[in-house]
Amino acid sequence: MMLIVVLICFITFVNQSTLGQASVPDYEQPKVQCPDDILINSKGRSEIVSWKVIATDNSGVTPTISCSPKNGTSMRVPSHDIVGCEAKDAAGNYAHCFFSIDVKDVAPPKITCPPDVNIVSDKSQLRVNYGRLEVPEDNDGLPPSVYCSRQSGAMTSNPGQYTITCTAQDQSLNTASCSIKVTLTSPKCKMFPPPINGALACNDLSASLKVCTVSCNEKYDFEYKPAHAYTCPYGHWVNLFGGRTRWPNCTVKSNSKKLMKDSMFYYKGNPKDPAVTQQIQQNWVGILHNVNLVPPYLCIGKPECKASNVKVIAG
Numbered sequence: 001m002m003l004i005v006v007l008i009c010f011i012t013f014v015n016q017s018t019l020g021q022a023s024v025p026d027y028e029q030p031k032v033q034c035p036d037d038i039l040i041n042s043k044g045r046s047e048i049v050s051w052k053v054i055a056t057d058n059s060g061v062t063p064t065i066s067c068s069p070k071n072g073t074s075m076r077v078p079s080h081d082i083v084g085c086e087a088k089d090a091a092g093n094y095a096h097c098f099f100s101i102d103v104k105d106v107a108p109p110k111i112t113c114p115p116d117v118n119i120v121s122d123k124s125q126l127r128v129n130y131g132r133l134e135v136p137e138d139n140d141g142l143p144p145s146v147y148c149s150r151q152s153g154a155m156t157s158n159p160g161q162y163t164i165t166c167t168a169q170d171q172s173l174n175t176a177s178c179s180i181k182v183t184l185t186s187p188k189c190k191m192f193p194p195p196i197n198g199a200l201a202c203n204d205l206s207a208s209l210k211v212c213t214v215s216c217n218e219k220y221d222f223e224y225k226p227a228h229a230y231t232c233p234y235g236h237w238v239n240l241f242g243g244r245t246r247w248p249n250c251t252v253k254s255n256s257k258k259l260m261k262d263s264m265f266y267y268k269g270n271p272k273d274p275a276v277t278q279q280i281q282q283n284w285v286g287i288l289h290n291v292n293l294v295p296p297y298l299c300i301g302k303p304e305c306k307a308s309n310v311k312v313i314a315g
């Protein structure tokens, strides 16, 4: 049946063309060619996308072309669309073609960090708050997600320097970062005067850890029992043994029975005399390396714990 119809058509066509008649029924589809898929990298909020579709027809008359969405449509950033185009000739024959349009968002989001934070505190740990981050709406119309390496209000060790990095990421995984520098410092230790008739020997083991010992001229004794060593980790003097945090004067005339059993807490002569100074420095090293007197973590194995680093102040 189909074959017969085709055959009749063919015969009719041949007949008519041989006869050179004008009214030829047109059953042939136009030819339509879509462009290649379109990729647009955009930093804007939308893109007007235009394209060219080529269509020809056997009639020699250019077919009408219509596409959906329309040529020149504004596309969101980011977006993915399939465009379908139809070419129609005067006889109503038509053909379709398709292509895709990808509008990629290549603009990083915007992020502005609050100012750096500088705090002086006598606490060993504190909550560090920083101000609000400025993260405006992204070009894709949505708020970016924001992540900071340390939350505002997080417990932070003092002293220390920290760099908090905050990153904003948009829906297309574009990122932008900024950082906040946090500097925590302890107040400087207020020095008490050295003991009268004695000497104060101190060593700065680090920027935040001063360790001092006191000793008396052997002709005198301490008013009260001193700490074996005093430290000043956060701007306050600490007696590691829980006693008074202020060192005593050596105002007690000495008898044979000394308040401190260890001879390293006494010296002979004038502490301003270099030989005596050296002896007091050696005593500091001896006390700090004696695990019966002070906890080993302060000095054992630390190169800073040497006599030449010890400053002696005569009372």
Ligand SMILES: *[C@@H]1O[C@H](CO)[C@@H](O)[C@H](O)[C@H]1NC(C)=O
Residues within 6 Å of the ligand: 050, 051, 052, 053, 065, 071, 072
């Ligand atoms: C689409 O629009 C552009 C610019 O407006 C034009 O150059 C192009 O010919 C148009 N294409 C079609 C298929 O209409």
Ligand SMILES: *[C@@H]1O[C@H](CO)[C@@H](O)[C@H](O)[C@H]1NC(C)=O
Residues within 6 Å of the ligand: 196, 246, 247, 248, 249
């Ligand atoms: C040590 O003596 C000085 C001078 O008299 C005094 O100012 C200081 O308070 C005394 N120290 C202590 C711990 O009593």
